[in-house]
Amino acid sequence: xxxxxxxITRVHHEEWARVVASLTKRFGDLDVAEEAAAEAxxxxxxxxxxxxxxxxxxxxxxxxxxxxxxxxxxxxxxRDDKHxxxxxxxxxxxxxxxxxxxxxxxxxxxxxxxALSMETRVALTLRMVGGLTVPEIARAFLVQETAMGQRIxxxxxxxxxxxxxxxxxxxxxxxxxxxxVLTVLFIVFxxxxxxxxxxxxxxxxxxxxxxxxxxxxxxxxxxxDGEVAGLLALMLLTEARRTARVSASxxxxxxxxxxxxxxxxxxxxxxxxxxxxxxxxxxAPGRYQILAAINAVHTSARDVRDTDWSQVVALYGQLxxxxxxxxxxxxxxxxxxxxxxxxxxxxxxxxxxxxxxGYHAFHATRADLLRRMGQSxxxxxxxxxxxxxxxxxxxxxxxTRRRDQLAGPSKPS
Amino acid sequence: MQFLVSVLDDKTNSATPExxxxxxxxxxxxxxxxxxxxxxxxxxxxxxxxxxNRAGEAIFTDGPYLESKEYIAGxxxxxxxxxxxxxxxxxxxxxxCNRRLEVRPFL
Numbered sequence: 001x002x003x004x005x006x007x008i009t010r011v012h013h014e015e016w017a018r019v020v021a022s023l024t025k026r027f028g029d030l031d032v033a034e035e036a037a038a039e040a041x042x043x044x045x046x047x048x049x050x051x052x053x054x055x056x057x058x059x060x061x062x063x064x065x066x067x068x069x070x071x072x073x074x075x076x077x078x079r080d081d082k083h084x085x086x087x088x089x090x091x092x093x094x095x096x097x098x099x100x101x102x103x104x105x106x107x108x109x110x111x112x113x114x115a116l117s118m119e120t121r122v123a124l125t126l127r128m129v130g131g132l133t134v135p136e137i138a139r140a141f142l143v144q145e146t147a148m149g150q151r152i153x154x155x156x157x158x159x160x161x162x163x164x165x166x167x168x169x170x171x172x173x174x175x176x177x178x179x180x181v182l183t184v185l186f187i188v189f190x191x192x193x194x195x196x197x198x199x200x201x202x203x204x205x206x207x208x209x210x211x212x213x214x215x216x217x218x219x220x221x222x223x224x225d226g227e228v229a230g231l232l233a234l235m236l237l238t239e240a241r242r243t244a245r246v247s248a249s250x251x252x253x254x255x256x257x258x259x260x261x262x263x264x265x266x267x268x269x270x271x272x273x274x275x276x277x278x279x280x281x282x283x284a285p286g287r288y289q290i291l292a293a294i295n296a297v298h299t300s301a302r303d304v305r306d307t308d309w310s311q312v313v314a315l316y317g318q319l320x321x322x323x324x325x326x327x328x329x330x331x332x333x334x335x336x337x338x339x340x341x342x343x344x345x346x347x348x349x350x351x352x353x354x355x356x357x358g359y360h361a362f363h364a365t366r367a368d369l370l371r372r373m374g375q376s377x378x379x380x381x382x383x384x385x386x387x388x389x390x391x392x393x394x395x396x397x398x399x400t401r402r403r404d405q406l407a408g409p410s411k412p413s
Numbered sequence: 414m415q416f417l418v419s420v421l422d423d424k425t426n427s428a429t430p431e432x433x434x435x436x437x438x439x440x441x442x443x444x445x446x447x448x449x450x451x452x453x454x455x456x457x458x459x460x461x462x463x464x465x466n467r468a469g470e471a472i473f474t475d476g477p478y479l480e481s482k483e484y485i486a487g488x489x490x491x492x493x494x495x496x497x498x499x500x501x502x503x504x505x506x507x508x509x510c511n512r513r514l515e516v517r518p519f520l
Contacts, residue, residue: 115496163414163518165495173497 004049011057012041013213016131018058019065021103024166030110030156032069034128040065104129105168105221112181113164120155121184127152129217130210140191140207181218182231182288185211189235193242194392203246203394208239226278230289233274237295240267245394252398256304268299290319309338326355334365342369360389364399376406414518415450415490416499418506421513422486425457428510435509443491448502450490458484486512490519 016037023033040061054060111124123141126132132140138148158164169177192207215232222228244258275296278289285293294315301307316332329352337345346369349362356362367382383403390396428436443449458477465472477484489506493499499516507514 113496115500161518163496163499165497169497 004053007053007057008041008044008048011044011053011061012131015058015061016041017104017107017129017217019061020128020131021107022062023065023069024107024110025103026066027069027073028166030128030159031153032072033065034156036065036069036072037061037131039068043068102168104217106166108181108218108221109168109177110159110164110166112177112184113159114177114180115162115164116155116158118184118187120151121180122187123148123151124155125184125214126188126210130214132210136206140204178222178225178227179286182215182227185215185218186231186288188214189238193238194395203242205242208235208242211235212239226281226283227286227288229274229278230286230292233271233278233292234288234295236267236274237271237292237299240264240271240299250394250397251401252392252394254398255298260302260304263299271299272296285318287319287323290315290322294319307338309335313339326352327359327361330356330362330365337369337372342372345369346373358389360386360391360395362386363389364395367399367402371402371406379403380406414494415492416496416503417517417519418489418491418499418503419485419515419517420454420487420489420510421483421515423483425486426454427486428454432509432511439506439509443502448492450492452487452489454487455485457486 019037019040020030020033023036024030027033043064044057044061048054108125108129111128112121116124119141123137126137126140127134134149134152135145137152138145141148143151168174189208189211192204192209192211194203212232212235215228215235219225219228219232240263241255241258242264244260244262245253247253271292275289275292278285278292294312297308297311297315312335313332316328316335319328320332330349333345333348333352336348346366349366349369352362363382363386367379367386370376370379370382380403383399383406387396387399387403390399440449440452458480461477463474463476463478465474487510491499491502493502496516496518499518503514503516
């Protein structure tokens with residue numbers, strides 16, 4: 001019984017996107033595809049425990065979902081010509097695998113279309129490609145279930161009405177569109193990794209692992225894309241440190257204080273392998289590949305004192321050229337502090353104050369540099385500002401401890 | 414299929430001579446490529462009249478049905494296969510006319 005449940009969960013992970021994609025292709029309608037796929041899985045949950053798992057679960061689900069879709073269209077009696085063209089017979093042979101794989105890519109590119117708002121792309125991708133339910137997605141983003149349901153419904157309607165095409169973009173458009181897909185996946189990952197909100201768990205594993213799973217899928221579909229490999233490596237090398245990153249008391253543990261023995265060795269190894277693969281490709285790396293390489297340097301050091309900081313600084317220099325944002329400058333300054341001392345780094349950080357004044361990490365970085373320089377009073381003020389702006393519970397706890405450890409008189413609380 | 418491309422601006426008939434030259438060249442090209450259906454500038458909303466003859470006795474109201482700082486100062490109707498194809502044209506059109514554009518498909 002529980003075996004069947006596990007099988008259904010696994011099949012759901014493996015087959016959901018495939019079923020939705022092939023039905024979207026056939027019926028030209030995301031809404032029909034989504035509902036029919038959900039019904040097919042519900043039927044599996046109901047029947048498989050009694051009659052057993054069919055020998056080819058994917059084909060069974062596609063066939064069942066096809067029938068559900070046809071039933072719905074007949075019921076609604078709203079068949080337009082396109083649906084008639086789709087030849088609504090019950091016993092179409094399943095399409096060859098290669099074609100269906102392409103369809104999953106179509107589905108991903110449609111859900112991440114630039115004509116949709118970013119929050120819509122995230123929600124739609126998790127629903128259509130990831131197979132998360134509306135309540136699950138609503139919980140993940142701390143949104144009311146009805147609001148999330150409406151967001152997804154509106155998105156499906158816009159795709160249809162605005163004539164967003166269901167296809168893989170042409171070669172010319174592809175790099176930009178892939179980058180748009182990766183942004184969506186990185187948002188999902190980051191929301192899991194640094195969850196915001198006073199009442200949420202600091203790390204939400206279900207989101208980080210979902211982001212990794214979807215990135216793996218895209219990697220399997222686009223194995224030659226360097227940035228896809230880079231993002232997967234970056235996620236793996238970050239996720240590998242997940243358990244070491246939050247203490248038993250729910251406080252963030254900074255990289256230098258983490259128990260490196262508790263990092264997930266398999267994930268680190270896989271991440272390193274991907275980074276080496278990209279280095280060997282000899283193609284100028286994009287943003288995610290450089291970030292992955294930086295994380296590879298950190299995870300290669302068995303002790304924080306073994307960190308090759310000059311390499312980290314060099315990689316951040318490379319990243320600044322690809323992505324000259326103040327946040328990248330801030331991260332580069334953190335590495336510079338290790339190499340050239342906090343005074344040098346602080347000079348750079350202070351130049352960013354205008355652009356980053358509302359960003360908690362800016363104040364946290366200043367606080368740490370000032371602390372190391374022995375400027376307790378200024379450090380305290382910077383910690384206060386960082387605590388005020390931080391949205392993650394573990395981070396707030398960490399910053400508060402650091403502030404309270406400062407020498408000198410503390411504020412009455 | 415056809416798309417309505419609206420030119421968003423807070424003044425009308427305001428294209429510079431350079432912009433007009435670029436717009437004309439762009440129009441000639443999309444006419445040759447079969448993507449052009451119609452294009453034209455519009456007078457300011459202050460020139461608009463709202464007509465309501467639903468009740469059988471026409472009521473004329475001076476001015477636009479919606480007051481806003483920005484309005485539709487001109488439009489294209491373009492022929493394209495889907496939003497991606499339209500978007501490529503509109504991206505270029507926004508550059509040549511130096512204005513923000515809204516793209517919407519006809520039903």
